Amino acid sequence: MEATAFVPGHVTGFFSAHPHEDPNRAGSRGGGVALSHGVETTVREGSGLTLDGEAIAVGPVERVLDALGVEARVACETPLPLGSGFGVSGAMALGTALAANAAFGLARSENDLTALAHRAEVESGTGLGDVVAQARGGVPLRLEPGAPGHGAMDGVPGRSRVEYLALGELSTEDVLAGDTDALSAAGERALATVRETPTLPAFMDASRAFADGAGLLTDDLRDVLDAVAEAGGTASMAMLGETAFCLGTGLSDAGYDPAVCRIHPPGAGLSD
Numbered sequence: 108m109e110a111t112a113f114v115p116g117h118v119t120g121f122f123s124a125h126p127h128e129d130p131n132r133a134g135s136r137g138g139g140v141a142l143s144h145g146v147e148t149t150v151r152e153g154s155g156l157t158l159d160g161e162a163i164a165v166g167p168v169e170r171v172l173d174a175l176g177v178e179a180r181v182a183c184e185t186p187l188p189l190g191s192g193f194g195v196s197g198a199m200a201l202g203t204a205l206a207a208n209a210a211f212g213l214a215r216s217e218n219d220l221t222a223l224a225h226r227a228e229v230e231s232g233t234g235l236g237d238v239v240a241q242a243r244g245g246v247p248l249r250l251e252p253g254a255p256g257h258g259a260m261d262g263v264p265g266r267s268r269v270e271y272l273a274l275g276e277l278s279t280e281d282v283l284a285g286d287t288d289a290l291s292a293a294g295e296r297a298l299a300t301v302r303e304t305p306t307l308p309a310f311m312d313a314s315r316a317f318a319d320g321a322g323l324l325t326d327d328l329r330d331v332l333d334a335v336a337e338a339g340g341t342a343s344m345a346m347l348g349e350t351a352f353c354l355g356t357g358l359s360d361a362g363y364d365p366a367v368c369r370i371h372p373p374g375a376g377l378s379d
């Protein structure tokens with residue numbers, strides 16, 4: 108009656124928002140990176156949600172438990188900050204779905220559990236594409252929006268060190284609730300260029316161009332991205348957080364002291 112799942116963190120480099128009244132069909136197109144830093148979620152009998160030992164309320168997790176019709180004690184552990192563009196809410200939702208299914212013998216399939224967590228994120232307004240990307244792993248490209256069975260995915264092949272520097276929080280709910288037309292147009296352009304050249308350098312260049320076009324950069328974040336460029340690297344903004352990320356050693360070459368992880372090739376799954 109206890110199970111643990113690991114879900115990679117996910118940094119979106121560029122995206123376009125595609126709302127739809129059916130949450131299975133709502134989602135985003137775009138590209139991102141699944142991280143070896145993620146969320147470990149343990150589900151057992153009881154009640155209450157904790158993140159790194161602290162009680163917390165996260166809408167998508169509550170929706171997942173409701174949809175599965177179970178009450179459970181959910182404990183999440185992560186090195187990643189919440190609200191900073193790492194898809195932590197999506198990882199908690201998907202981890203809860205995978206671990207609750209195992210702990211309570213619910214006999215649901217992976218697509219079913221991913222769709223359930225995707226709907227919970229969309230209905231909470233906390234994300235559009237993180238869950239499907241986290242279920243896949245690697246460097247996911249979301250070609251068509253939506254849950255498994257509706258969306259379509261591809262990926263950029265490649266392995267790399269990833270560095271990140273979190274400066275502050277940005278509310279995903281607030282940005283998604285605003286006007287996303289200009290941002291989405293920039294996201295569609297970025298996706299088209301990476302589909303043409305599906306390499307890691309092209310992914311980073313497209314992400315950097317999107318960060319300029321999306322109009323979400325703060326002065327502090329722009330300073331960090333400029334310093335990395337001056338040191339000969341490319342860093343961009345983790346959507347949607349006040350966070351810089353890069354592949355390789357760009358942030359440390361520019362004199363920062365970033366957190367370091369790697370691209371995580373596999374998707375979310377149960378832990379041994």
Ligand SMILES: Nc1ncnc2c1ncn2[C@@H]1O[C@H](COP(=O)(O)OP(=O)(O)OP(=O)(O)O)[C@@H](O)[C@H]1O
Nearest residue numbers: 164166189190191192193194195196197233279347
């Ligand atoms: N202290 C807190 N800071 C930020 N969010 C919090 C906090 N406590 C609870 N929450 C809830 O956690 C969720 C955070 O979702 P959000 O989508 O902003 O973060 P994320 O998934 O980590 O990042 P992102 O979607 O930008 O990649 C929201 O539902 C929010 O209400």
Ligand SMILES: CC(C)(CO)[C@@H](O)C(=O)[O-]
Nearest residue numbers: 119122135234235236237
């Ligand atoms: C909307 C988003 C940037 C929030 O993290 C993400 O869910 C995505 O890329 O769809």
